[in-house]
Amino acid sequence: MTRLTDLPPAMATRLAELECPDFATRPWVGGPALSQRRVAIVSSAGLVRRGETPFRGRDPDYRVIPADTRPDELLISHISINFDRTGFQEDWNVVFPLDRLRELAAAGRIGSAAATHYAFMGATDPVQMEPYVRELAFRLKQDAVDAVLLTPV
């Protein structure tokens, strides 16, 4: 588990003290009941589809993961090797819970799973990612997405 006290002290300190953006505003968007929402996954695991160019470092852009992507097509190209990858190797839902969203949609707990999902490289400075995130918002709206599940690694 990632209680910081379980990590080597140097890593725990670095993670806890990592510089984070300090935003002046606190946006808050409402919406319908969860059972009516269309949900997309936006991962920061540096996910790429097999054959795509991996994230080469702290690239600020994102990759597109269509909902018909198969588990054997998805790879992690995150720059950090300091997190577990064996969970993802065994079960992609550990990082990219698309099967779980489909089950929740089938059970009526959410409205639907989006047609397309997305991945960034999470070690990139968020300020560099900002224009790409704003562009992504346009794409999400075109897919009628009104809820985003942000998943880290």
Place this chain on the structure above:
Amino acid sequence: MSALGHYLEEEGIATVAISLIRPQAEKTKPPRALWVPFELGRPCGPPGDPAFQQRVILAALSLLERASGPVVIADFPEDDPRAQPDPAWRPPSLPAVAAGSTERLAAGLEEEIPLLRDAHERWRAHHGRTTVGLSGLSPDACGLYVSDWLRGRTPPSPREGLSAPLLLRFAADDVKAYCLEAASAGAARPSSRQLGDWLWNETATGAALHALRAALQASEDERLRLIAGNFLVPAVRARAG
């Protein structure tokens, strides 16, 4: 992750972030975040446990129905049962790794890849997938590429658009994934720590990557020192010197 949520909400889309590092969520103050007490790399919990994962996802998504905010940071109450070691797990049977020359370490890596092939095939058959593939090279070719570097050569990258040092990083990622998948081929459910202990302390692949890290850290090329220091051996497994 929390910063992405901020930007998306500014654009009018509701978000909820899963957070593995609570202090980061506390600093970024996202609209909504669910902190989970899991290992880094496992934001949705244990592999192969759909019911547990659903509880995590629903706990996160249910924050979208909170009437008051921002900022909402909730804690998921369950620990990952797969964080515990499985005493029934046995690593693949491999020859003992002996300390030796650079050439011996390089050859040991090359010889180990085919020794794990049957186990890796069982893994693929069982799971229907492999996460080997970033480099675009076969496991054997990845082993050769990494061992070439260990022998002091600088093999050209066969992939357009990926420099030789970058391909080294991805080939190293691929050999690690190959070994770890092969080691998980049976019915036992090893923890990540069990698998890491085996890879980094008991395999020729681990020994070769430790040696390559040490060799490249003495390089005059800053980029190679960066690759060596950050992308070959996890910080918790790195050896001093």
